[in-house]
Amino acid sequence: MTVYQATASAPVNIACIKYWGKRDTKLILPTNSSLSVTLDQDHLRSTTTSRADPSFTHDRLWLNGKEEEIKEGGRLWTCIREMKRLRKEEVEDKSSSEPKLSTYNVHICSHNNFPTAAGLASSASGFAALVSSLSHLYSLPVSSSTLSLIARQGSGSACRSLFGGFVAWQMGSNPSGSDSLALQIAPQSHWPDIHALICIVSDDKKGTSSTSGMQRTVETSSLLHHRIKTVVPHRMETISKAIQEKDFDTFAKVTMADSNQFHAVALDTEPPIFYLNDVSRAIIALVVEYNRLGVEEGKGYRAAYTYDAGPNAVIYAKKENVKEILELVVEYFPQREGAFKDAFGLFGGGGKVVGKLPMGFNENVAKRFEVGAVKGLIHTRVGDGPRKLGDGEALLNDEGLPKSLA
Amino acid sequence: MTVYQATASAPVNIACIKYWGKRDTKLILPTNSSLSVTLDQDHLRSTTTSRADPSFTHDRLWLNGKEEEIKEGGRLWTCIREMKRLRKEEVEDKSSSEPKLSTYNVHICSHNNFPTAAGLASSASGFAALVSSLSHLYSLPVSSSTLSLIARQGSGSACRSLFGGFVAWQMGSNPSGSDSLALQIAPQSHWPDIHALICIVSDDKKGTSSTSGMQRTVETSSLLHHRIKTVVPHRMETISKAIQEKDFDTFAKVTMADSNQFHAVALDTEPPIFYLNDVSRAIIALVVEYNRLGVEEGKGYRAAYTYDAGPNAVIYAKKENVKEILELVVEYFPQREGAFKDAFGLFGGGGKVVGKLPMGFNENVAKRFEVGAVKGLIHTRVGDGPRKLGDGEALLNDEGLPKSLA
Incomplete structure (x- = not known):
């Protein structure tokens, strides 16, 4: 039986031009553009493993070893739903031979390598890692900017963690939020200093x-x-x-x-x-x-x-x-x-x-x-963008449950 | 021999609408209007005695027992000069029988009843008391708003200490500063509570x-x-x-x-x-x-x-x-x-x-x-405006020197 699973890590970003204020609180559309530096994942990162399986009875998520509720209409729920939608529209609807992963429930396990008590915003790296791991799980043929549209709905500044280097979140003007996305201003290699x-x-x-x-x-x-x-x-x-x-x-x-x-x-x-x-x-x-x-x-x-x-x-x-x-x-x-x-x-x-x-x-x-x-x-x-990790770094065990709880 | 001397006290004021920024730093013209509450002199006040005498060799000022230099072109110097000018124009030029006090040098002694270390702005009450005592010394037939024009040139917010109650400093628009003065919005008795x-x-x-x-x-x-x-x-x-x-x-x-x-x-x-x-x-x-x-x-x-x-x-x-x-x-x-x-x-x-x-x-x-x-x-x-005090409260002795130094 095929195991559908992917693991990714994503970086923290710290803004130079600050995001403060939403014009749409549901879609998380900001009142102004912002710009950040992505920090090196060697030091600060969130790692997330996602698995899709027909045997799973519902979507579940563990964060730092503790299961979190995925509330209908909530931010986690929205991100997972949007990723499943992309899977369906961009993969399954285009090729009938692809497995219908969008119909399976998922188990997601996420971990930050820095203590929450440090007061560093972990929602940015966390939602970026979530979206990245799901995009690998679903083999999505989409750009990082497209993924940033979804991460944004998890936590605004998470959209900027989809890129390494120097990243702008352009506020956009479309009420649907379709142009409120992250763009790379310059890669890490441009100014590694x-x-x-x-x-x-x-x-x-x-x-x-x-x-x-x-x-x-x-x-x-x-x-x-x-x-x-x-x-x-x-x-x-x-x-x-x-x-x-x-x-x-x-x-x-x-x-x-x-x-x-x-x-x-x-x-x-x-x-x-x-x-x-x-x-x-x-x-x-x-x-x-x-x-x-x-x-x-x-x-x-x-x-x-x-x-x-x-x-x-x-x-x-x-x-x-x-x-x-x-x-x-x-x-x-x-x-x-x-x-x-x-x-x-x-x-x-x-x-x-x-x-x-x-x-x-x-x-x-x-x-x-x-x-x-x-x-x-x-x-x-300054660091790079999200990384795809090997199975050796997966956070879920064979049963699709967190290794840390085993 | 007549002694020309007057003593006055003036209150502290604390702004509700803050003064922050000058459009003219020499004339002390603010970038915006402000509004304050005058506090009760029973608790916080500056008291100033001024004396004019033909025997004085130069203008002198003592603040809290310490002599201060009156620098030409400085704020103290400007206030004293302006008060002498008013004496000349409003009194001596209009009645030749009035003594020519504007030609005499002055001794001024000032005291705050609260410690400087308290960090309360003493310049407002200080310059208001200075201007008030000189206006009594010179028997000036002018309004408190006119005096506020001069106190303003000592310390901007001092102009608001020329009135009791609730006081506006209207920023004015005239480059000469002639309309940048204090006005009473309501007296202490309006809202003594x-x-x-x-x-x-x-x-x-x-x-x-x-x-x-x-x-x-x-x-x-x-x-x-x-x-x-x-x-x-x-x-x-x-x-x-x-x-x-x-x-x-x-x-x-x-x-x-x-x-x-x-x-x-x-x-x-x-x-x-x-x-x-x-x-x-x-x-x-x-x-x-x-x-x-x-x-x-x-x-x-x-x-x-x-x-x-x-x-x-x-x-x-x-x-x-x-x-x-x-x-x-x-x-x-x-x-x-x-x-x-x-x-x-x-x-x-x-x-x-x-x-x-x-x-x-x-x-x-x-x-x-x-x-x-x-x-x-x-x-x-909330308190009243500057008070004229009796000779019993004068801070200068018979020789026109600070009593505290005697």
């Missing part, structure tokens, strides 16, 4: 979810409309050009300005939404001072912070500057021994980072925090 | 000065222009009407929205400006939850936070709700024994406030802080 340092920040309080937060901003912020109409279109052009030209200075300026503006419109919401805390603010102050030094030395901006809907910082920088930035961050935010995984061998084998200030750095721009204020540091870089 | 609770918040870091910060916002914020052109004119109308109608619910909504938006445009600045810290954020969360309860109970909004260029909160509320709000704040921000001055006798003689949550309050909206996170609480209310 772009690295990222993720600073995982402790937070006392549970923040507002981005789903409810962004709609409150749409309903109550007087400034959001101006951002959507005037600011973002211009920034999309500027940063796309900066990426094409590998102009880090401009890339950094636009990235930081857009992070600031996203948090500004969150603050302009009623009641106001705050995602940045005192630790986030201190990291911003370090990057600002580091860039001031860079300008003074004629090197321009050398680091770009960006914050999503939480206090964690992602600092983009060129590879050559990451070591110095890491030492700077550790000077203010001491790390527990052995906590840092030195993925690029910047600090020899041990990975022990000793705090150090760059020459001429004004140390008074922030106070020094205690161990634990920044809970962890992850060094990664 | 408006009280204010000032929460003095500790801050680790020295913030950006408002003078330099606001111009950086003017130069770099994409959102500020929209605020100036579209949002503020509408809010000025709405809040003025709310004050006329004593509609606290609307007053509160507009006040909080404008505080949020001011901090939003500060964040939208390059590099971003932050004035709110984690303690400020927690106070906002308390007020938001308190208002949610009020709405649930059919009472509407009962408290309005507002933040200037620093982490201190001012909470406006109707008198009847202040006790409950004080207990709520103390529940999360315990105070040192005896630190709170119970000016309105809400807690009996001792002034000891015991923390307490209103019924139904969701206590998880903020964590409880340690003693010192909020360094002090000041309970005050």
Whole structure:
């Protein structure tokens, strides 16, 4: 008996031009275009195995070892239904010899290699891996942009995780959502030098979810409309050009300005939404001072912070500057021994980072925090798009149940 | 020999619609109109004595016991020069029998009854007291709005401290600044029920000065222009009407929205400006939850936070709700024994406030802080405009030197 099964992994992406606000909450159509950098799956990824079998009694999904309900009309349900529809329309309706997989129920098992507690958005990589694994299961002859239309309906920013490198989510204008999809601005190989340092920040309080937060901003912020109409279109052009030209200075300026503006419109919401805390603010102050030094030395901006809907910082920088930035961050935010995984061998084998200030750095721009204020540091870089994995990496066992539960 | 001397006090004001940005930095002409509540001088005030004497060799000024330099072309210098000009034009040129005080040098001594370290803007009350005392010294037959034109050139928001009650600073349009002045929207007696609770918040870091910060916002914020052109004119109308109608619910909504938006445009600045810290954020969360309860109970909004260029909160509320709000704040921000001055006798003689949550309050909206996170609480209310004081309260001695230095 043939086993119909496929496994894929998909990356995390972190936006430089932020997505904040939907014009259609059901189809997940955004109020503005956005642009992100795809991060390397070697460090952060979601892996998903999908299997279709006539013996399965209903669609089932396990996430990180726990079964999730697939609610009718919900986001998971929509993505699975849309993938089955594509299977039928693009494969089965065109060749009657193809097995009718679209009529079988599926078992799906997904796993993130990073802790949910880290506060990294796992819905983007998760829905991208789901859609990728199903597209392989169903042998769909469609483009990544077409798949992005479906991932978008799972979680808006998931559409950008269908590509590696530098990715735009164009908002589109069609009410059906048919042109609200992801496009690759440049592949990873165009500018592999772009690295990222993720600073995982402790937070006392549970923040507002981005789903409810962004709609409150749409309903109550007087400034959001101006951002959507005037600011973002211009920034999309500027940063796309900066990426094409590998102009880090401009890339950094636009990235930081857009992070600031996203948090500004969150603050302009009623009641106001705050995602940045005192630790986030201190990291911003370090990057600002580091860039001031860079300008003074004629090197321009050398680091770009960006914050999503939480206090964690992602600092983009060129590879050559990451070591110095890491030492700077550790000077203010001491790390527990052995906590840092030195993925690029910047600090020899041990990975022990000793705090150090760059020459001429004004140390008074922030106070020094205690161990634990920044809970962890992850060094990664721009990466590729979803990967098809071999059966050896499948997450389902012979019975089509999660291996982790066996 | 006649002594030409006058003493006046002037109040602090806290804006509901914020002033942030100058269109003319020399004349201090704002990019938008603003509106404030004048606070009671019984609790917070600047007192200033001015004396004119032919024996004085030059203009001198002492602030809180320390002599300040009066730099040519500076703000103090401009205010003193303008007041002398008014003396000449409005008094001496019209009646030759009047003494030529405008030709004498002046000694000015000023004192704030609140510590500078409290982080309350003392420049508003200070320049209003300066201008008031000189107007009495010079027996000027001019309106408070005319005096506000001069106070404005000392410190923009000082113009609003020339009136009691509820005060608008209309931005005007004349390049000379002749129509950029303060007007009273309603006197203290119209709505004496408006009280204010000032929460003095500790801050680790020295913030950006408002003078330099606001111009950086003017130069770099994409959102500020929209605020100036579209949002503020509408809010000025709405809040003025709310004050006329004593509609606290609307007053509160507009006040909080404008505080949020001011901090939003500060964040939208390059590099971003932050004035709110984690303690400020927690106070906002308390007020938001308190208002949610009020709405649930059919009472509407009962408290309005507002933040200037620093982490201190001012909470406006109707008198009847202040006790409950004080207990709520103390529940999360315990105070040192005896630190709170119970000016309105809400807690009996001792002034000891015991923390307490209103019924139904969701206590998880903020964590409880340690003693010192909020360094002090000041309970005050809407107050009157500058007061002429008697000679008994003069700050200069017989020789025209500060009594405090004698």
